[in-house]
Amino acid sequence: xxxxxxxxxxxxxxxxxxxxxxARAAKLQGLASEIVTTARSExxxxxxxxxxxxxxxxxxxxxxxxxxxxxxLCIPVGACGAVxxxxxxxxxxxxxxxxxxxVKGSIVRDMAPHLPDNVHFVPAHPVAGTEHSGPDSGFAELxxxxxxxxxxxxxxxxxxxxxxxAFWAALGAKVEVMTPDHHDLxxxxxxxxxxxxxxxxxxxxxxxxxxxxxxxxKFSAGGFRDxxxxxxxxxxxxxxxxxxxxxxxxxxxxxxxxDLSKLTRAIRRGDGEALFDHFTRTRAIRRGxxxxxxxxxxxxxxxxxxxLAKQ
Amino acid sequence: xxxxxxxxxxxxxxxxxxxxxxARAAKLQGLASEIVTTARSExxxxxxxxxxxxxxxxxxxxxxxxxxxxxxLCIPVGACGAVxxxxxxxxxxxxxxxxxxxVKGSIVRDMAPHLPDNVHFVPAHPVAGTEHSGPDSGFAELxxxxxxxxxxxxxxxxxxxxxxxAFWAALGAKVEVMTPDHHDLxxxxxxxxxxxxxxxxxxxxxxxxxxxxxxxxKFSAGGFRDxxxxxxxxxxxxxxxxxxxxxxxxxxxxxxxxDLSKLTRAIRRGDGEALFDHFTRTRAIRRGxxxxxxxxxxxxxxxxxxxLAKQ
Numbered sequence: 001x002x003x004x005x006x007x008x009x010x011x012x013x014x015x016x017x018x019x020x021x022x023a024r025a026a027k028l029q030g031l032a033s034e035i036v037t038t039a040r041s042e043x044x045x046x047x048x049x050x051x052x053x054x055x056x057x058x059x060x061x062x063x064x065x066x067x068x069x070x071x072x073l074c075i076p077v078g079a080c081g082a083v084x085x086x087x088x089x090x091x092x093x094x095x096x097x098x099x100x101x102x103v104k105g106s107i108v109r110d111m112a113p114h115l116p117d118n119v120h121f122v123p124a125h126p127v128a129g130t131e132h133s134g135p136d137s138g139f140a141e142l143x144x145x146x147x148x149x150x151x152x153x154x155x156x157x158x159x160x161x162x163x164x165x166a167f168w169a170a171l172g173a174k175v176e177v178m179t180p181d182h183h184d185l186x187x188x189x190x191x192x193x194x195x196x197x198x199x200x201x202x203x204x205x206x207x208x209x210x211x212x213x214x215x216x217x218k219f220s221a222g223g224f225r226d227x228x229x230x231x232x233x234x235x236x237x238x239x240x241x242x243x244x245x246x247x248x249x250x251x252x253x254x255x256x257x258x259d260l261s262k263l264t265r266a267i268r269r270g271d272g273e274a275l276f277d278h279f280t281r282t283r284a285i286r287r288g289x290x291x292x293x294x295x296x297x298x299x300x301x302x303x304x305x306x307x308l309a310k311q
Numbered sequence: 312x313x314x315x316x317x318x319x320x321x322x323x324x325x326x327x328x329x330x331x332x333x334a335r336a337a338k339l340q341g342l343a344s345e346i347v348t349t350a351r352s353e354x355x356x357x358x359x360x361x362x363x364x365x366x367x368x369x370x371x372x373x374x375x376x377x378x379x380x381x382x383x384l385c386i387p388v389g390a391c392g393a394v395x396x397x398x399x400x401x402x403x404x405x406x407x408x409x410x411x412x413x414v415k416g417s418i419v420r421d422m423a424p425h426l427p428d429n430v431h432f433v434p435a436h437p438v439a440g441t442e443h444s445g446p447d448s449g450f451a452e453l454x455x456x457x458x459x460x461x462x463x464x465x466x467x468x469x470x471x472x473x474x475x476x477a478f479w480a481a482l483g484a485k486v487e488v489m490t491p492d493h494h495d496l497x498x499x500x501x502x503x504x505x506x507x508x509x510x511x512x513x514x515x516x517x518x519x520x521x522x523x524x525x526x527x528x529k530f531s532a533g534g535f536r537d538x539x540x541x542x543x544x545x546x547x548x549x550x551x552x553x554x555x556x557x558x559x560x561x562x563x564x565x566x567x568x569x570d571l572s573k574l575t576r577a578i579r580r581g582d583g584e585a586l587f588d589h590f591t592r593t594r595a596i597r598r599g600x601x602x603x604x605x606x607x608x609x610x611x612x613x614x615x616x617x618x619l620a621k622q
Contacts, residue, residue, distance in 0.1 A: 028619055078583075102533070127533045130610035131597070141616035146532050172619050176529075186522050189515070191533025196578075197508055198534070200571045202593040204500070208566065211497050217599040218487070221457050222413070222438045222502025223509070223541050225606045230534050232597035235590035242578045242586055253575055255519065260511045264564055267507075267553045272389075275553055279546035282513040286442070286543035288528040295536045299441035301612040305452035308339055308483050 003162035005031050005170035011068035012037040013061055013083060015048045016234070017129060018100045019074030020138025023053050025171045028140045038064040039135070040075075047135045062090045070167070072124075073099040073111075078240035081110030093118040096160050100126055102187060102237070104151040104180035106244035112153065120160030125149045125183065126173060127191070133234040144172035145293050151180040188248035192241055193256060195230050196249065199238070202231040314473035316342050316481035322379035323348040324372050324394060326359045327545070328440060329411045330385030331449025334364050336482045339451045349375040350446070351386075358446045373401045381478070383435075384410040384422075389551035392421030404429040407471050411437055413498060413548070415462040415491035417555035423464065431471030436460045436494065437484060438502070444545040455483035456604050462491040499559035503552055504567060506541050507560065510549070513542040 010032040012019045019037065026032055036056040039045050049057045058064050065071045065087045073080050080099055091097065097119050101107045107123050115121050128146035130137065148168040152161045165175045178186075205216045205224060216224065242249060266274040289295045296302045321343040323330045330348065337343055347367040350356050360368045369375050376382045376398045384391050391410055402408065408430050412418045418434050426432050439457035441448065459479040463472045476486045489497075516527045516535060527535065553560060577585040600606045607613045 025619055029621070127530045129533075132610045137610070139616070140619050144617055144619060147529055149530075186526050186530055187533060189519060189522055190527055190530040190535040193515075194512060194534035194538055196574060197512060197571075198537075199590055199593055200574055201505060201508060201567060202596055203574075203589055204504075204563070204567045204570045206592065206596055207570075208500060208563075211500055213596070213599070215497050216501055217596065217603055217605060218458055219438045219460070219497055219501040220600050220605050222440075222498055223505035224501040225600050226509075226537055226541060227505055228593070228597040228600055228606070229612060230537060231590075231593040233590075235587050235594070238590050239583045239586045243581055243583055246578055246581070249578060250575070252515070253571075256512060256515045257571075259515045259518075260508075260564075260568075263507060263511055263514075264561070267557055267560060270554055270557070272550050272554055275550040276546050278514055279510055279542075279544075279549050281517065282510055282539070282542040283546070285513050285517055285524070285528065286539040288524070289531050289536050289539055292528055294528060294531050295539070296614050299443045299448070301540060301614055303607050303612055305450070306455055308336055308451050308455060310340070 003159065003166040005029075005163070005166035007032050007070040007167070009034045009036065009068045009070075011064045011071045012054070012074055013064060013071065013087070014074035015039045015044060015135045016074060017133050017137045017142075018126065019072070020053070020135055021140065021142040022072065022074065022171065024138055024140040025143060027053060029170050031167060031170055036064050036068065044135050051135065061087050065090050065092075065095075067092055069095055071095055071097045073101075076237045076240040077101040077103050077106060077244045080107055081114070084111035084114040088114045088116055091116060091119050094120070096120045096122055096164055098122050098124045098164060100124060102191065102241050103244040104149075104183040108151070108153060108180050120157045122150055122152045122156060122161055122164045123180070124164060124168065125151075125187070126168065127187075128173075129233070131229050131232040133237075141172070143168070146173055148173040148175050149183055150175060150177045151183050152177065184245050184248045188245060188252045192245055192249050193252045195233065195238055196242065196253070197256070198227040198231040201227050314470065314477040316474070316477035318343050318381040318478070320345045320347065320379045322375045322382045323365070323385055324375060324382065324398070325385035326350045326355060326446045327385060328444050328448045328453075329437065330383070331364070331446055332451065332453040333383065333385065333482065335449055335451040336454060338364060340481050342478060342481055347375050347379065355446050362446065372398050376401050376403075376406075378403055380406055382406055382408045384412075387548045387551040388412040388414050388417060388555045391418055392425070395422035395425040399425045399427055402427060402430050405431070407431045407433055407475055409433050409435045409475060411435060413502065413552050414555040415460075415494040419462070419464060419491050431468045433461055433463045433467060433472055433475045434491070435475065435479065436462070436498070437479065438498075439484075440544070442540050442543040444548075452483070454479070457484055459484040459486050460494050461486060461488045462494050463488065495556050495559045499556060499563045503556055503560050504563045506544065506549055507553065507564070508567070509538040509542040512538050
């Protein structure tokens with residue numbers, strides 16, 4: 001099927017990092033005759049109008065979705081159910097309704113019951129982001145070479161799924177389809193657990209009695225600073241993720257704790273061989289990630305290094 | 312005191328990421344009339360000779376230190392004691408002997424007893440690195456704006472400490488002096504624990520039954536890939552670090568586990584407020600690290616994004 005990625009009117013509910021990046025990329029690619037957006041706060045709406053990326057900034061979600069062919073909720077997972085209920089009476093027949101949430105089971109449970117039968121509900125999750133948030137943080141290149149996962153419920157119109165696939169492909173993404181439950185398990189290990197661990201260790205460092213915060217900051221290039229990036233992500237978004245994907249996260253945490261106990265025991269016993277074997281095995285995964293273009297091959301993520309000033 | 316950073320002859324024992332970076336930067340800055348190096352394997356020595364960065368590549372540590380004014384061991388922590396014993400009879404009177412190990416208590420315990428009284432022993436730790444290793448991985452800019460920690464034993468010649476400080480400053484580093492024990496505690500939280508956690512979670516992801524390795528790799532941009540970088544670090548170096556800094560690492564692990572239990576409980580109970588508060592607090596540390604120049608302010612570590620191909 002060769003679906004056209006173009007929509008007459010796209011409505012973006014929410015204009016943070018993801019909504020703002022979709023708007024920028026869709027505009028650049030000419031994917032909509034008109035992009036309309038709204039955001040909860042007046043301040044954000046004013047800033048979005050000022051940025052001049054979208055065609056129309058409106059004050060309510062109901063206005064935003066009116067006459068839209070594609071509606072994408074770009075808001076925290078926990079807010080999606082209420083917004084689905086709010087926009088349902090205003091949706092155009094035949095519209096595609098989607099989202100960008102990092103959890104999919106709860107999105108289906110929260111949104112689907114509110115949506116009318118004459119729209120196509122295709123939940124989506126672009127696995128991309130940065131630690132920044134807000135209307136200024138988006139950029140058109142965010143989705144390039146990243147995966148976008150679609151989790152259409154059974155029986156949803158195949159053409160609607162193909163149109164959304166074509167849309168994400170035009171934003172630069174690679175698209176995969178899976179069930180919401182499998183999505184939530186995969187993301188629990190590739191995204192949710194890493195964030196939880198990063199949030200934990202950064203909190204630990206912040207509260208130590210014997211090492212000052214300024215020492216933690218000064219000597220963070222030893223590895224710690226890598227964790228602070230994702231621990232600087234949007235708190236509302238991540239609160240919602242952990243509440244919405246509780247079961248899968250707790251399951252992954254259980255496995256992680258077992259593995260951490262094993263390595264802790266190896267350290268306590270001075271079992272150098274066990275440590276060496278483990279540390280050798282983990283190198284292979286990094287190679288896979290770099291080889292498939294999911295991370296930079298440059299050392300240190302390609303962080304910039306200023307030149308050495310001549311003595 | 313305004314010590315000169317220049318040495319007549321510098322001997323670097325080991326030519327991996329750190330040794331190779333010191334050689335490149337020292338040469339660029341003209342910090343030595345002659346740089347001599349050695350490495351354990353013939354293959355590495357041949358490659359170093361080919362690179363043409365140092366003046367002399369020799370086959371034994373004894374030859375390397377002969378007549379050197381500054382000797383720096385750039386080898387895994389666990390190997391330093393034996394090398395100190397090996398080079399001791401060949402050291403020049405008045406030479407400064409240093410190292411670059413990530414643990415300092417064990418270095419002092421392992422090396423000091425072997426060294427003659429007529430040399431100045433000033434252990435050092437440049438808190439800098441990448442996930443790459445080997446003779447080709449070094450670069451002259453590695454130490455710029457990074458901290459180098461000196462842990463001189465009590466009674467060591469103040470002028471020798473100042474000369475080593477000037478040397479590291481000329482390589483671009485900022486220098487701090489502290490006790491070996493405090494160093495080991497600080498690095499346990501800023502470097503060793505982060506590495507252990509990263510090694511653990513990458514291992515966990517590698518062994519899951521329900522999620523395939525290829526899925527872990529594909530969807531790693533959700534956060535996981537950040538951990539794989541430090542989990543790709545040199546296995547020998549890190550085995551030695553955990554064996555040598557066991558007590559401080561186990562102490563930090565204890566605190567980390569308590570904090571992880573607290574967040575786990577918040578998830579299990581659905582305590583969104585506790586999660587939100589924690590996630591807000593951890594943002595501040597990131598700001599401190601970026602503001603002090605210890606990490607890039609660019610989103611996503613400044614990872615490159617290719618442009619969007621026009622539709």
